[in-house]
Amino acid sequence: MKILLVTTGLGMGGAERQICDLADEFIRQAHSVTILCLNSRHEVSPKSTQVTLHSLSMSKTPWGxxxxxxxxxxxxxxxxxxxxxxxxxxxxxxCRVLRIMGAIPKLICTAHSSNEGGLWRTLVYRVTHPLASVNTIVSSAALRSFVDLGVVRKANQMVVIGNGIDTHRFKYSLSARKLIRSQADLLDDNIFILSIGRLEEPKDFATLIDSFHLLTLSSAKSNQSFVLGIIGQGSQLNELRQLVNSKGLGRQIQFLGVQHNTEQWLSACDIYVLSSKHEGLNVSIMEALACERTVVASDCEGVRELVANKDLIVPVGDSGAMAKALEQAASRSLHSDCRISRVMIEEHYSIICVVDKWLEVYER
Structure with missing residues (x-):
């Protein structure tokens, strides 16, 4: 089958990494794959050299x-x-506009977030919705948000197909844990908390930093020593650095930039944390669960479909609740829960399983 994947770009986000993983698995299953990017951002790419990449480098103008x-x-x-x-x-x-021009025989459109923007975007999405052969979204919770926001009128107007990850790559490794903790100068008794995401407002890293500050204050009388690592880049980097410095946390919070070995960093951490305001189905949580890490997360879309321990899911923007959940995660042995979570990811969210679902949609 000849498959054309179209994306806004190939930045460092979870949706972009998902596209690359899909392309690799399609190639492994002997399909032909081309990726078309609207912009020129190529920060991630498929591993397979058989995937053809094209970029339109579109300008943000009517002529573009x-x-x-x-x-x-x-x-x-x-x-x-x-x-x-x-x-x-x-x-x-x-692609919906392109289909009006008669160039596309079958069009699948996938939404990766529960909140695609304001009123104007909602209206454009609703009006152009019928132009796709099939419209999909990555989680049931995100679909409910689309219905509530009026993006679609009924839930049966979209199909839910979740993201998938490479469970062979993302698995716990003791050797990787030792290597990364040594490189990061982490002590054996440091409880290392990790978060991965674009340093932009929807990811709400400010709330995470506030919660980490509260955590360090509450643990001051104990022997627990916490370190927070944040992997990612974005426009809020300087603002977040200032917030960290204002709270005197410069030695305890590390901004790690872009890392292409996130599976090793996940093995190195003790707790993975998500603080987002909005998501579709967060890929990094899935990767953390596959690496058998304890996950603390804000109650944004898709989280309850992944995180079994509901005590570790906290209200969006509630730094106090997140601090308590992090303290609870650090003080309890949750190894059996982590092993169960990996099995769940393997059975429902492996990239092989997800690609099989996509091929069923393509062949309808």
Whole structure:
């Protein structure tokens, strides 16, 4: 099967990494895969050299949109894909408009977030919804949000297909744990908390930093020593650094930038934490669970579908509740829960399982 995956870009986000993982697995199953990016960001890429990458480098102008549509149509006429599968808001709208031009025989549009933007985006999404052959979303909770926001009128207008991860890559490794903790100058008794994500407002790292500050205050009388590592980059880096310094946490919070060996960092940590305001189905939580890590998370969309221990799910934006959950996670032995969580990920969210679901949709 010839598959064209269309994405806004290939930045460091979970949706972009998902696209690369899908491409690799499609190739492994002997399909032909091309990825078309609307912009020129290529911070992640598939491992397979058999995946063909194209970039439109579109400018954010009406002429840039028209030129992009013309170039995309020419590409589609050249490769003749059996299915076009777009991901995220801009690529979804772009491909729906492109389909009006008659270039796409079958179009699958996937939403990766529960909140695609304001009223204007909601209206555009609703009006163009019928132009796709199938519209999908990554979690049941995100679908409920789409219905509540009026993006779609009924839940049966979209199909839920979750994200998938490489469970062979993401698994606990004692050797990786020792290596990373040594490189990061972590002591044996340091409780290492890790978070991964774009340093942007929806990820709400400010609340995470506030909760970590409360955690260090409450643990001052105990022998527990906490360190927080944040993997990612984004426009809020300087603002978050200032917040860390204002609370005197410069030695305890590490901004780790972009890391391409996140599976090793997950093995090195003791607790994984998510503080997002909105999600679809967070890939990093799935990767942490596959590495048998304890997860503390804000109660955003998709989290309850993944995290079994509901005591470790806290209200969005509640730094006090998150601090208490982190303290609880650090003081309890949850190894059996972690092993059960890995089995759940293997059975329902492995990339092989998810690709099989996509192929069923493509072949309808």
């Amino acid at each position: 949109m028209v030129a992009g549509l013309v170039h995309a149509q020419a590409l589609i006429l050249k490769i003749r894909p059996d299915v076009v599968h777009s991901h995220m808001f801009h690529a979804n709208i772009f």
